[in-house]
Amino acid sequence: MPPVATGGPRTLLRRLREIMAEQTSAQMRLDKLVTVIAANMVAEVCSIYLRRAGKALELFATEGLNPAAVHRTRMKAGEGLVGLVAETGEPVNLSDAPSHPHFSYRPETGEDPYHSFLGVPIVRGGQVFGVLTVQNRASRQYAEEEVEALQTVAMVLAEVVAQGGLFNVAELDEPDLSPERPRKFRGEGLSEGVAVGHVFLHEPRVLVERMIADNPQEELIRLETAIGALRDSVDQMLDSSELDLTGESREVIETYRLFAHDQGWRQRMRDAVRTGLTAEAAVERVQDEMRLRVSRLNDPVLRERAHDLDDLARRLLRHLSGDGNKAANMPKDSVLLARAMGPAELLDYRRDHLHALVLEEAATTSHVAIVARAMGLPLVSGVDEITDAARAGDLVAIDGESGEVHLRPAEEIVAAFEAKRTLRAHRVAQYAEVRDLPAVTRDGVHIRLMMNAGLLLDVPHLHESGADGIGLFRTELQFMIGETMPRLSDQIEFYSQIIDAAGDKPVVFRTLDLGGDKVLPYARWEREENPALGWRAIRIALDRPALLRYQVRALLTASAGKVLRILLPMVSDVSEFNQARALVDRETERMRLLVLPQPRQVLVGAMLEVPALAFMLPQIMRSADFVSIGSNDLLSLAFAVDRTNPRVARRYDMLHPAALTLIRQIVRSATEAGGEVSLCGEMAGRPLDAMALVGLGLRTLSMSPGNIGPVKMMIRSLNYGEVSQFVERLCGRADHSLRSRLAAFAAERGVVLK
Numbered sequence: 001m002p003p004v005a006t007g008g009p010r011t012l013l014r015r016l017r018e019i020m021a022e023q024t025s026a027q028m029r030l031d032k033l034v035t036v037i038a039a040n041m042v043a044e045v046c047s048i049y050l051r052r053a054g055k056a057l058e059l060f061a062t063e064g065l066n067p068a069a070v071h072r073t074r075m076k077a078g079e080g081l082v083g084l085v086a087e088t089g090e091p092v093n094l095s096d097a098p099s100h101p102h103f104s105y106r107p108e109t110g111e112d113p114y115h116s117f118l119g120v121p122i123v124r125g126g127q128v129f130g131v132l133t134v135q136n137r138a139s140r141q142y143a144e145e146e147v148e149a150l151q152t153v154a155m156v157l158a159e160v161v162a163q164g165g166l167f168n169v170a171e172l173d174e175p176d177l178s179p180e181r182p183r184k185f186r187g188e189g190l191s192e193g194v195a196v197g198h199v200f201l202h203e204p205r206v207l208v209e210r211m212i213a214d215n216p217q218e219e220l221i222r223l224e225t226a227i228g229a230l231r232d233s234v235d236q237m238l239d240s241s242e243l244d245l246t247g248e249s250r251e252v253i254e255t256y257r258l259f260a261h262d263q264g265w266r267q268r269m270r271d272a273v274r275t276g277l278t279a280e281a282a283v284e285r286v287q288d289e290m291r292l293r294v295s296r297l298n299d300p301v302l303r304e305r306a307h308d309l310d311d312l313a314r315r316l317l318r319h320l321s322g323d324g325n326k327a328a329n330m331p332k333d334s335v336l337l338a339r340a341m342g343p344a345e346l347l348d349y350r351r352d353h354l355h356a357l358v359l360e361e362a363a364t365t366s367h368v369a370i371v372a373r374a375m376g377l378p379l380v381s382g383v384d385e386i387t388d389a390a391r392a393g394d395l396v397a398i399d400g401e402s403g404e405v406h407l408r409p410a411e412e413i414v415a416a417f418e419a420k421r422t423l424r425a426h427r428v429a430q431y432a433e434v435r436d437l438p439a440v441t442r443d444g445v446h447i448r449l450m451m452n453a454g455l456l457l458d459v460p461h462l463h464e465s466g467a468d469g470i471g472l473f474r475t476e477l478q479f480m481i482g483e484t485m486p487r488l489s490d491q492i493e494f495y496s497q498i499i500d501a502a503g504d505k506p507v508v509f510r511t512l513d514l515g516g517d518k519v520l521p522y523a524r525w526e527r528e529e530n531p532a533l534g535w536r537a538i539r540i541a542l543d544r545p546a547l548l549r550y551q552v553r554a555l556l557t558a559s560a561g562k563v564l565r566i567l568l569p570m571v572s573d574v575s576e577f578n579q580a581r582a583l584v585d586r587e588t589e590r591m592r593l594l595v596l597p598q599p600r601q602v603l604v605g606a607m608l609e610v611p612a613l614a615f616m617l618p619q620i621m622r623s624a625d626f627v628s629i630g631s632n633d634l635l636s637l638a639f640a641v642d643r644t645n646p647r648v649a650r651r652y653d654m655l656h657p658a659a660l661t662l663i664r665q666i667v668r669s670a671t672e673a674g675g676e677v678s679l680c681g682e683m684a685g686r687p688l689d690a691m692a693l694v695g696l697g698l699r700t701l702s703m704s705p706g707n708i709g710p711v712k713m714m715i716r717s718l719n720y721g722e723v724s725q726f727v728e729r730l731c732g733r734a735d736h737s738l739r740s741r742l743a744a745f746a747a748e749r750g751v752v753l754k
């Protein structure tokens with residue numbers, strides 16, 4: 001008869017909690033832990049192996065094996081059954097371990113008499129960082145419930161170690177397992193600024209105290225209620241979407257629904273709760289296991305599905321915590337950390353409590369980066385694994401220019417960052433001094449500096465920065481942050497506020513630029529293979545004219561008595577522009593017939609973002625009142641590089657000779673055709689890039705408001721005649737980037753680049 005476990009997993013978890021609360025050394029707690037687990041599972045041996053730097057798994061505590069082997073036995077990656085568990089991330093359950101090909105005999109442990117072996121991985125955040133084993137002398141197969149129970153214990157153990165509940169740096173000289181230790185990361189600075197603050201996790205992990213259930217029955221009910229609420233919300237997404245953008249495939253949300261109703265998923269979470277976990281911990285455990293399995297499969301389709309499931313699990317956690325108000329509870333000096341984030345999610349947080357943002361994934365021109373810059377929020381992206389390394393409340397210092405991030409920094413680092421901040425404040429004061437001075441080169445060429453905006457909170461920057469107007473108002477942001485589609489009256493109200501706040505300064509409203517990386521949370525969207533080349537911007541507007549018509553109607557109404565400037569995004573063909581312009585004309589005519597107050601003048605421009613349009617300037621200039629170069633998309637398309645994919649977004653430099661030659665060609669043709677041309681991509685806001693653009697003949701640049709000061713100082717120290725000659729010569733070169741040559745030119749001529 002196989003031995004029967006006494007007490008069951010819940011008793012075990014309760015004991016685990018008691019041991020954790022004891023005020024003894026980490027080693028003593030670990031020793032107790034293995035004794036208790038062995039007794040509870042009626043095993044003769046219980047051991048904990050933890051991963052050391054360099055991947056070796058070290059025996060940290062044991063009941064039953066030779067105690068002298070603790071901290072001496074180390075298994076290399078993949079070595080022995082313990083290595084097998086770590087490598088596969090799966091439990092290994094054997095009735096005759098010594099006969100298994102992976103069995104590796106370690107004489108110092110004295111484990112030869114044990115036949116049965118059960119090992120489970122200690123997993124956190126989809127990574128294995130230890131193995132928990134039990135062994136018995138007699139040959140037996142451990143029951144499914146025993147495997148489950150051991151996995152639950154391993155999960156709690158993972159969290160305890162990661163959150164510093166067992167070790168502290170003083171006790172254990174082990175970098176990988178010392179959660180208190182300072183860590184330095186380097187990512188990519190996407191929005192300038194220096195900040196020191198405390199970590200606030202966008203997707204917080206369940207704390208150890210909240211992992212073990214007091215009342216499992218209650219937890220089951222909580223889980224069921226949350227699953228029910230999740231299903232309802234997904235069903236609602238499908239049924240009550242106000243906007244049917246495709247009317248065809250509902251694949252994405254259908255998949256969500258499929259997952260949300262998946263009985264296997266629900267059952268796995270229920271099982272996890274039955275082992276004694278809280279509902280939150282159960283969701284995490286099932287998710288962790290799934291993530292680990294998928295990451296080992298190397299199947300892109302499955303990975304995509306895993307993202308969906310991750311997203312769903314996060315939603316479920318939000319239902320469990322009733323977390324609608326999370327953003328409101330954020331402490332005052334928070335630095336927000338997330339794996340990835342959409343612009344709408346960022347805007348959920350209170351700007352006045354937010355000091356900076358750190359993301360594991362985001363590209364320079366991604367929408368969340370643009371919004372962060374608009375909010376004047378320092379942002380560093382591409383910081384791998386920081387959300388796993390950080391704990392809520394940790395001190396963190398970031399530099400949004402260099403991309404440096406210090407987690408739990410030493411005092412000297414904090415002091416250095418404070419000094420940087422003071423220096424920046426000094427620079428900002430210098431910009432304030434030039435605010436009311438004109439942007440004129442030393443040889444008298446006037447450049448119009450406009451700002452980019454998209455939210456009401458951007459508009460005060462118009463006056464603070466001294467911008468000449470809003471050169472690009474991204475109207476889609478307002479659509480992206482809401483829960484539902486804004487009604488006509490909401491849109492009129494919103495545009496009126498912007499126009500009033502701008503006063504005499506011009507505002508260029510770009511019509512909805514949806515698709516690509518900009519999707520509406522409440523709209524049905526057909527998943528596309530290549531969204532950047534897909535159904536987006538003006539293409540949607542022409543296929544669904546009601547959207548554009550209402551927006552134009554709102555803009556016309558809000559601009560009564562003023563000049564309205566409309567900009568159409570992603571125009572690739574003249575006839576496309578003409579169709580949209582005809583729609584604007586029809587709306588104007590409608591207002592005239594209804595004798596409604598109208599704008600004094602309506603100007604309609606085209607964004608030049610599709611390379612094909614660069615060859616049609618004489619023609620488009622006959623229809624359009626102005627052209628604005630969207631260099632983010634234009635160069636991304638010209639170089640065939642996905643601007644939202646951090647793996648490739650940096651492969652080309654905006655200061656490549658081809659980029660400058662293309663822009664030069666556009667400026668020339670537009671000017672020859674007697675048209676007005678400006679540039680509103682991110683490069684306009686970088687002083688060195690802007691210097692090249694001025695050299696290419698651009699007279700209007702539109703950028704984030706924070707960049708107006710630095711660009712103006714650059715212009716006021718520049719000689720146009722010299723830079724235009726220099727840039728002209730550079731266009732003929734074969735360099736990968738002209739950045740260093742331009743920088744050398746600036747240094748030689750005393751051009752201010754700060």
Ligand code: PEP
Nearest residue numbers: 630631632633634680681
């Ligand atoms: C651009 O493409 O350069 C641009 C300004 O538009 P967005 O970044 O909003 O796509």
Ligand code: MG
Nearest residue numbers: 609630632633
């Ligand atoms: Mg664009």
